[in-house]
Amino acid sequence: MTIENQSDLDGILRAGRIVAKVRDAMLAAVEPGMTTVELDEIGGKLLEHFGARSAPRIAYGFPGHTCISVNEEAAHGVPGARVIEAGDIVNVDVSAEFAGYFADTGGTVVVPPAAKSNSLLCHATKLALDAALADARAGAAINQLGRVIERVARSHGFKVLRNLAGHGIGRKLHEEPEGIVSYCNHSDRRRLRLGQVIAVEPFLSTHCTQVNEAADGWTLIGHPHNRTAQFEHTVIITHGEPIIATRSEAVG
Incomplete structure (x- = not known):
């Protein structure tokens, strides 16, 4: 969506604050011995507390409040009986609807003791x-975001997943522009507005540049x-730095 008035701005920021709060609480709660469904229940209770609805659940019938992916799982992991263990790398992806507006956020942690490679992966x-957001401004080429993401990945010895991507959001979980990929797609001539x-x-x-459905x-x-x-x-695109709706410090 495109912000058209103060109500739109406030709506995205409110939804963003909620998912950021849930994301941070879930990442802080990760510990060895808990199951991914137990971690998901933390997120589900917080979403309910804030009066928000799980976006993947209402949009696609996803069997969880949030997506939790562990180790070999790259994304869209279904919460279940899997036990989180020491050394695991755990991703939490939280998206929700609140008062007609959607926001989406995610983060990754390594359960101590952390392998150096996993810590570096999260850091990179x-x-x-951060590098992509520094270039995310009105008039910028969408493929520039992918260019800088891949540059950072390569400089740290990592690859990018080419069949997962960012997207537009606002009144729905997934809107145009779809396919904001993590590499430079030279055929993509779109620009941010x-x-x-x-x-x-x-x-x-x-290791991988592609992932497959389990x-x-x-x-x-x-x-x-x-x-x-x-x-x-x-984020909301401006002529300068984007407004980050899901910043941790924006949560009251």
């Missing part, structure tokens, strides 16, 4: 998101030894 993915609301989410990985019909998995990190913000 955060840097890639003033007031546009987008979710930017780089996926950096250790037997559950939801979870996306790469090579068994592949590890992936994802960080995501919902």
Whole structure:
């Protein structure tokens, strides 16, 4: 969507504050011995507390409040009986609807003791998101975001997942522009517009450039030894720095 008035701006910011709060609480709660469904229940209770609705659940019938992906799972992991163990890399992706507006965010943590490669992977993915957002302004080429994400990934010895992407958001979970990929798609001539609301989410990985759907019909998995990190913000495009709706410090 494109922000058209103060109500739109306030709506996106309110939804963004909620998913940021839930994301941060879930990431802080990750510990060895808990199951992914127990972690998801934390997110579900918080969404209910804030009066928000799980976006993947209402949009697609997803069997969880949030997506939780562990180790070889890159994205869209279904919460269940899987036990989180020491050394695991855990991604939490939270999206929700509140008062007619949607926001989407995500983050990745490593359960101590952290392998150096996993810690570096998370660090590099955060840097890639920051670099992409630095170029996310009105008039900028959408493929420039992918160009800088891939540059950061390569400089740290990682790959990018080419079949996962960011997207427009606002009145629905997924809107135009779809396909904000983590590499430079030279055929993509689109440019960002003033007031546009987008979710930017780089996926950096250790081995794979593609992921495939698991037997559950939801979870996306790469090579068994592949590890992936994802960080995501919902932002509003301006002529300068974007307004980040899902910043941690924006949560009251």
